[in-house]
Amino acid sequence: MIGGGIGAFIGDAHRRASRICNDFEMVGGVFDADYEKSKQFAKKEGIPAERCYKTVDALIKAETAMPADKRMEVVAIVTPNALHFPFAIALLTAGFHLVCEKPMTMTVEEAVELEKLVAKKKLTFALTHTYTGYPMVRQMRDIIAKGTLGTIQRIDAQYYQGWINSIIHGTESRITGVWRLDPKHAGASSCMGDIGVHAFNLIEYTTGLEIKEVLSDLNPVKEGVKLDLDGTVLVRFSKNLKGVIRASQVCGGEENNLTIAVYGSKASLKWGQENPNYLTMLSDTEPAKIFKPAHGYNDKLAEASHTMPNGHPEGIYEALANIYKGTAKSIRGEKFTPGEFPTVHDGVRGMKFIHAVVESNKAGNKWVKV
Amino acid sequence: MIGGGIGAFIGDAHRRASRICNDFEMVGGVFDADYEKSKQFAKKEGIPAERCYKTVDALIKAETAMPADKRMEVVAIVTPNALHFPFAIALLTAGFHLVCEKPMTMTVEEAVELEKLVAKKKLTFALTHTYTGYPMVRQMRDIIAKGTLGTIQRIDAQYYQGWINSIIHGTESRITGVWRLDPKHAGASSCMGDIGVHAFNLIEYTTGLEIKEVLSDLNPVKEGVKLDLDGTVLVRFSKNLKGVIRASQVCGGEENNLTIAVYGSKASLKWGQENPNYLTMLSDTEPAKIFKPAHGYNDKLAEASHTMPNGHPEGIYEALANIYKGTAKSIRGEKFTPGEFPTVHDGVRGMKFIHAVVESNKAGNKWVKV
């Protein structure tokens, strides 16, 4: 693992999920840019001191020198955004499989380069669009793939959070001090790069459709903020299929309110991350139906993604564990269903989305191809 | 009453609501363009034959000739959209108070003319933006007026229906035969004119803010359809306050899903029409709060708008009855709170919104001032 040391919640989430999945064991890493902190963390986790490395280069050098059955096989990159790309290039080049946090890179060019390298090296690259690991998201994908909705007529995705509220209404230093608000570390966008891209990914994952063009209106919300903290993106799939992505980090009181609604001529589907075990199907002629995990009416992949009997809610770690599980299958060369884990191609799509959104806004809210 | 004869659900709704309110009695009208049908309807309702008029002109002539204590005092216009304006002009000129369905007119010019006439004649003109009659919508307006939300940072309104689905996927003749899809009768817009304008009105009603500019992307959804059945409108209130209005008539399975969310720096409010007795307040630091009608913690107007003890759900008729009640107060010259019923000015705002939305879309999704 690269990053994810003391105080980093996303690194902890990866570790918990990989332990649930039970196909991975953490054997070493570079847990913090500060070597002392990294070592403290390694000790706490029971990692031998010699496998707590000072740098990624040191890790590569030492691990590749070990015998095949001892060395680290897959690396999880959970650092701030700007470091994803250089570490990924170095690790892939050295032959490691990768699990990488999103957004995958800082630019579209980097993303494309990464995609090429993954193809060339024939390695597994999993991007943690965690929400695609929820059973009911997978069930949604399956229902849509079967054509149950008829012609899709509208798509609406939302990702509302409120946690940046307290930062921008705090002291000046908070606005400049948080890495997510600094273009150098966060990239071209805060809100769209961090969460809008999840909504984008969820649309493409569940529907199998590609967003062709976007027109965006972004909002830094407060003087002095350099990146978007809020925005709306009009999206087009084809001449008569349009939709919208709405995302915000300043919706005070919203927690992690990611939702998707796909409306078709015959039926429609709605899902929300905060109650992930419910998938609602609407139709004009029948009662609304609520799909839940662990039922025979679900698709195979959805069923395999929930391990408890019905009525026992599983949550976000189990979703991430499902991504890890698919990744493990791929690494071991086992058969897996497309959709079991997000690949480097999803990362490229995401980067294209973020950059098109930023460009549209800069151009005065004009349509831009994705 | 003008319009609202046999088979017209909105006319029936007005009658039921005015009976609940109990300040009105239906004494006559022109209930159908077809005089025979109109007479049948009058008979069924117990209206004396002589007050079932053939035309609006005949009604005006006969009623104004009656002694003041006998004659019709207020007229409800519930005809198709294109007839609202000419009838309203004629009736106002003759001195009748009006209750009028929305959209108020076909063009902005007509709306402005009507506003002038109402001002000149000093008559009461109520536009039935029914949803502003719900107790919890009024409570929302009151909470926002008190500044509880802090700086408003994002506004998101949605109005999703699915009922036109079956029309456009039916036979060709249905697409051409339904008046709402015909520009001659419905005006410049179907979706935005019929329902988008409710979302617009709800935003301005609850927040007291004016939408300054819009950028819209409308969708006729199917070949052969001449008006928008679906669309998204980016809206701007000020430099750093933006929002979005989403509306659709082809969201298969959606019934009458009008929602509004107003996000502030200190707290946020969410309300939805299908469960109108619940108003949710979110904050970053406290548990979410659910406001319900008939509680001492509500504002006076909200309380006066719910007549049963708490836990006894009231619905859409009661909301419309609240509009009628405010209108009655105004007609009788009693004191009333702004917000008790929507006025001709709300109609002007609505028409400006609809036309700006249509213009933005025609111009290739550019910003247009409201």
Place this chain on the structure above:
Amino acid sequence: MIGGGIGAFIGDAHRRASRICNDFEMVGGVFDADYEKSKQFAKKEGIPAERCYKTVDALIKAETAMPADKRMEVVAIVTPNALHFPFAIALLTAGFHLVCEKPMTMTVEEAVELEKLVAKKKLTFALTHTYTGYPMVRQMRDIIAKGTLGTIQRIDAQYYQGWINSIIHGTESRITGVWRLDPKHAGASSCMGDIGVHAFNLIEYTTGLEIKEVLSDLNPVKEGVKLDLDGTVLVRFSKNLKGVIRASQVCGGEENNLTIAVYGSKASLKWGQENPNYLTMLSDTEPAKIFKPAHGYNDKLAEASHTMPNGHPEGIYEALANIYKGTAKSIRGEKFTPGEFPTVHDGVRGMKFIHAVVESNKAGNKWVKV
């Protein structure tokens, strides 16, 4: 109308509902035991002074002396419980149809006597078990009647309110001063008589089954309170079909939380009064289904009980108006469906339930036949 004057919410509810229904007009009554107050109320409502009577006897005498087409045809009794019986007897004897609030009488004997008189006089007697007027309650009855649930295995009804909380934790005088807590005016029971009986009625209405035996445990909750404010009733339908009724007036913060769940071998149904437009069907093998009003999939009576298009919530007044509508049909001698309004027989069942519950509790929680 007898009772229902100034400040009486239930009388107001009856008037609003009857106006929505539009088959009734209030022409006179005895609105208050205090004649002056009664007259004030009559004036406010536009009732001619001569039809605001001092006593029920005076009303009977004067109204029966009028010509048939002028005189009062039906009387609504909305007085405190103890007066239902004497007034009902007098009015029925004089040939008036009746609408009566529940509980119908103070004792089982009175209830049986009333039932006999109604039968003898061939008059319409409607007991306002209002909740049976909700469209989705009627849909529930229809689904169960069709056998869709298979063998019914468990029935659970709840009626929780909290409004007596503030009374018993207020001053001593409040406990003694409120008529609902005084056995002389309220009868043998407060909680079971006022609300438990609604849950009982709802069970028998929706399932068509009879409760054979009860075992109850009642709770006055606080020293000095003479009647039950809370209780649980075990109920038996047959050897292997059991259930429970739970009711309370001291569940702090509960508003009017009446729910029913009927569990069958093939499917189950759940409904709750606070969100009355939703009926949930559960099954072991299919997604849960949500039935809503104004859809083609509903039964005829359920459909006729909702007058707006789907998605426009109707509430408690509309439910009561549906009871009035059925009553009007009966009075006019029109055909109606059993279940359109609760009859005197439902009142007898209710009184038997209340008295069996009280007896079981007194006997030390033993089984008592209903």
Place this chain on the structure above:
Amino acid sequence: MIGGGIGAFIGDAHRRASRICNDFEMVGGVFDADYEKSKQFAKKEGIPAERCYKTVDALIKAETAMPADKRMEVVAIVTPNALHFPFAIALLTAGFHLVCEKPMTMTVEEAVELEKLVAKKKLTFALTHTYTGYPMVRQMRDIIAKGTLGTIQRIDAQYYQGWINSIIHGTESRITGVWRLDPKHAGASSCMGDIGVHAFNLIEYTTGLEIKEVLSDLNPVKEGVKLDLDGTVLVRFSKNLKGVIRASQVCGGEENNLTIAVYGSKASLKWGQENPNYLTMLSDTEPAKIFKPAHGYNDKLAEASHTMPNGHPEGIYEALANIYKGTAKSIRGEKFTPGEFPTVHDGVRGMKFIHAVVESNKAGNKWVKV
């Protein structure tokens, strides 16, 4: 681990939860009564063959012979009910800490004996009343402990499932073949022993109150079934504090619907297992409040029980992991809060409840002391 081999969902749940918690490592066990199956399972899990034991005795002998830093420290018993007691006695006697599934034993006597042995040996004994591991259950306990509810006036707990439905309506052999329906393996009760006891435990856990007496009405539902599959239990805490426990395994379509409501004179709390991240507080005078995990307004233990930022739902494994975490603290001799894990005393209480319930039913629904 004893039991929990191939196909056993509860054993898998324990392993996943202990991996999330990260304080435990599975080093060996007796995974199946069938030694071959046990060995297959061990192989799959990467357990060395020599630590996959044929019997519990063999395990005890071999493990206690190992040096302290190598040997198994704690054993999880996840076998059918009848085996809990003999294995627990043997393992405790040999000095192992225990995690044990519920119901703890078959009889009250066994339970008491176990409690004594645990006390004598000063070992940690955790009973997996998993639901007490949910953050919002812990928050509920804390709010009640602080006295926020005022005087508690009613307590209502429900545990409805439907999964036995398909068994009893299947073939005869299913009724006799499933161990949960066989008194020899399941003990005195099916429904109350398996799930009613969870509702009982949840009441005592959240309120800190003891149930003094019960009166039960149990239902085998179908001819040929030997144990209760459904029942209602009246419960008494003190003279004026009563409540009810409702449980069923034949509520068709219900999944794992465990709920608790505690009503007080000042406020009330409601929680449900299927949406475990929501805790609702009701009051007569304020808007309802929804508590959610990962907020500063929660108690310390509740906060420590949720590891993701708010809005990221955690589920049943995380709840069980919280129990394991508390157990680990106890084993390591660290300080822990009462309520971090259920102890052998909770097991004794549970057995007393089950047996009192069965006795009350047998006695013809009479009150029995717990």
